[in-house]
Amino acid sequence: MLLGPSLALSAVLFVLGVAGVLIRRNAIVVFMCVELMLNAVNLSFVALARLHGVSGQIMVFFVMTVAAAEAAVGLAIILAIFRHTQSVDLANINLLKG
Amino acid sequence: MIQLVWLAVLLPLIGAVLNGILAIRRPGAKTAVSVIGVGTLLGSFGVAVGTFTELLHAPVASFRVLLWQWLPVSDRFSVDLAFQVDHLSAVMLLVITGVGGLIHLFSVGYMRSDPGYARYFAYLNLFIVFMLVLVLGASLPVSYIGWEGVGLCSYLLIGFWYEVDTNSDAGKKAFLANRIGDFGVLIAMFLLWWSLGTLEYTGITMRAGAEFSIGSTMPLLIALFLFLGCTGKSAQIPLYVWLPDAMAGPTPVSALIHAATMVTAGVFLVVRTAAIFTLAPVALEVVAIVGALTAFFAASIGLRQYDIKKVLAYSTVSQLGYMFLGVGTGAFASGIFHLITHAFFKALLFLGAGSVIHSMHHALHHARSHADAQDMRNMGGLRRWMPWTFALMLLATLAIAGVPPFAGFFSKDEILAAAFARGTEQPIYLVCWALGLVAALMTAFYMARLVAMTFLGKYRGGDMSAAHLHEAPLMMTAPLVVLGALAVAGGLINLPHFAGGHAWLEHWLEPVTEVAAMVMKPLPELARSQEALLILLAITAAVAGLIGGYVLTSRTVIATPEHAAPERGLWRVLYHKFYVDELYQLVFVNPVMWVSRTALWQTVDAFLIDRIGVGGTARVAEGLGWLGSRLQNGQVAFYVAMFAVGAVLILRTLVR
Numbered sequence: 001m002l003l004g005p006s007l008a009l010s011a012v013l014f015v016l017g018v019a020g021v022l023i024r025r026n027a028i029v030v031f032m033c034v035e036l037m038l039n040a041v042n043l044s045f046v047a048l049a050r051l052h053g054v055s056g057q058i059m060v061f062f063v064m065t066v067a068a069a070e071a072a073v074g075l076a077i078i079l080a081i082f083r084h085t086q087s088v089d090l091a092n093i094n095l096l097k098g
Numbered sequence: 099m100i101q102l103v104w105l106a107v108l109l110p111l112i113g114a115v116l117n118g119i120l121a122i123r124r125p126g127a128k129t130a131v132s133v134i135g136v137g138t139l140l141g142s143f144g145v146a147v148g149t150f151t152e153l154l155h156a157p158v159a160s161f162r163v164l165l166w167q168w169l170p171v172s173d174r175f176s177v178d179l180a181f182q183v184d185h186l187s188a189v190m191l192l193v194i195t196g197v198g199g200l201i202h203l204f205s206v207g208y209m210r211s212d213p214g215y216a217r218y219f220a221y222l223n224l225f226i227v228f229m230l231v232l233v234l235g236a237s238l239p240v241s242y243i244g245w246e247g248v249g250l251c252s253y254l255l256i257g258f259w260y261e262v263d264t265n266s267d268a269g270k271k272a273f274l275a276n277r278i279g280d281f282g283v284l285i286a287m288f289l290l291w292w293s294l295g296t297l298e299y300t301g302i303t304m305r306a307g308a309e310f311s312i313g314s315t316m317p318l319l320i321a322l323f324l325f326l327g328c329t330g331k332s333a334q335i336p337l338y339v340w341l342p343d344a345m346a347g348p349t350p351v352s353a354l355i356h357a358a359t360m361v362t363a364g365v366f367l368v369v370r371t372a373a374i375f376t377l378a379p380v381a382l383e384v385v386a387i388v389g390a391l392t393a394f395f396a397a398s399i400g401l402r403q404y405d406i407k408k409v410l411a412y413s414t415v416s417q418l419g420y421m422f423l424g425v426g427t428g429a430f431a432s433g434i435f436h437l438i439t440h441a442f443f444k445a446l447l448f449l450g451a452g453s454v455i456h457s458m459h460h461a462l463h464h465a466r467s468h469a470d471a472q473d474m475r476n477m478g479g480l481r482r483w484m485p486w487t488f489a490l491m492l493l494a495t496l497a498i499a500g501v502p503p504f505a506g507f508f509s510k511d512e513i514l515a516a517a518f519a520r521g522t523e524q525p526i527y528l529v530c531w532a533l534g535l536v537a538a539l540m541t542a543f544y545m546a547r548l549v550a551m552t553f554l555g556k557y558r559g560g561d562m563s564a565a566h567l568h569e570a571p572l573m574m575t576a577p578l579v580v581l582g583a584l585a586v587a588g589g590l591i592n593l594p595h596f597a598g599g600h601a602w603l604e605h606w607l608e609p610v611t612e613v614a615a616m617v618m619k620p621l622p623e624l625a626r627s628q629e630a631l632l633i634l635l636a637i638t639a640a641v642a643g644l645i646g647g648y649v650l651t652s653r654t655v656i657a658t659p660e661h662a663a664p665e666r667g668l669w670r671v672l673y674h675k676f677y678v679d680e681l682y683q684l685v686f687v688n689p690v691m692w693v694s695r696t697a698l699w700q701t702v703d704a705f706l707i708d709r710i711g712v713g714g715t716a717r718v719a720e721g722l723g724w725l726g727s728r729l730q731n732g733q734v735a736f737y738v739a740m741f742a743v744g745a746v747l748i749l750r751t752l753v754r
Contacts, residue, residue, distance in 0.1 A: 018742055021735070021738050022735055022738055022739050022742065023735070025735070030734070090733070090734045090735060091733065093732070093734070094731070094732025094733060095732065096730065096732055097730060097731055097732030
């Protein structure tokens, strides 16, 4: 069984995603890192589904649906921001600064 | 009629209420107001006469008229709303309703053209109500209702023309000065209750002798606190300053409240509580000394005033001093005697001054002159136009100066004789007597000056206004004539033995003062020669003062106020009333203002409460908000980091 290596890979991917979100300033890359985290979670769902039944696999479909919706909304926002500021650098997007 | 004495109070009360309603609804209904105002007083006077005549033939000297239980607090403390009708209150009842009625009548003429006519009569009637409650009350709390009430009416009437700031200021000054005194009466009541367990006058008189020994501390404290109240209400040193300012009110008010009745309440109170005062010889000495000093200083200030009402005001303060000198000597009946005669001649003087002012005001108004209608430097020679007023004022002047056989002579002489007699044993009273004698001289002087400046010589108000001078209408002169008769004959009620009388008032008041007389050492008998010498001295002082005042005034050229040279030397000090108002301003008013402004307002209110309290809370909230806002730095990465840290921390607690 590949449960151990699967979960390890999932964790590595997730941490990569978190690190990317935290470190990168390009909104597209950050977005991709978010997708990476979602897929890392999907991987652990699938891996654990073998132990706990199919509900984990079904959950993956939900996550993918949400991710698709999120991609549509998120990319639209990024596009709108780019049209507005000619940049996708997150450091410049701080209108809600307190 | 004695059991119906409450009618005397109720009638003016109804008058006050009706006139008050009219003042709001129909201020123009002056005839109705006059009928109600004067009519209720007339009824009240009728009740007073009825009560008095019944008392003349009554088997007992004192009646208690219970109206209702007022404060039934416990078995040990209850106060009834009850009236005490005895020889003292009956006499006061007559004086108040009688003189009050005459002054009401005079007011009908004097205030006729005033827009506040109805309001004026409502206040005046209300004053009579409270004054009667004061003298009729059977206990201190009941009298205190009246005591406070007359203060209120005095305040309302001083500030009657409240559109002018100085008038309402004078009202406030009177009220505040009276409050200081009222505090004394309140403390005295607490002490009396604490030590004697009663506040009824009869109870106080009965128990005081048994509970207190002569010269002990408690009666001294009570007497001094009571006397503090008297200095406020009766305008004695140190609280006399309000009375001269009180002349801002309409002149009949000055006559009724600030000369004849209210200001004598202090003398009345001392006589009512004589049992306490006689147990504290020191307090009696204080009363006599304060009275004598007041008589002296007020008379000296009166020497150099130009406002006709101010002269009379200081004269009133001075005469009240005489009354206190009398009661302080233990000659309670003499004090009351002077109170009565003073009510007659001082009311007459004020009403006479009122008709002079009325006429002057009218004349100056027609001449479009803005000269002061009360300043005697603008008057002069008025006897040509106002013969009746002149004649009556002259009578009153002779009476107040103490020329025999007018009323003031007998009462003043009695007080001075009593002080002298007491002085043969206690030298301090000799000083009082001397002060009183000099004050008598000055009284005659300033009164002669007043008459000379007002009625004699040449008119100084200008020819334009001279054409409009006129005698007062009958409605105003009639009360003057009655008062004139009383001022002449008032001395008869207590005609001393040497003048062929029977000292009626003194015997009449004996039931009231007998308990006090038992405690007091009787006045030493004076030899006939001493008595004659004293009388001679008093008459000399009066005549010398009158002649001196007349000669000095008629010799000097009197300049109208705008051309007057500044006062010099002692005259200047007298003109400025010994700078007492300025002194009080410096010693009392300014520190209070400083404490209120700097300490209370700027430090406590503006700094501590506003800036630290209210502003401080806002600052704390603002600071916390600022701290929170630092988290919202707009950097998505930072938010995510916080989120990640938070998620890790939560996971740590969930997954153990």
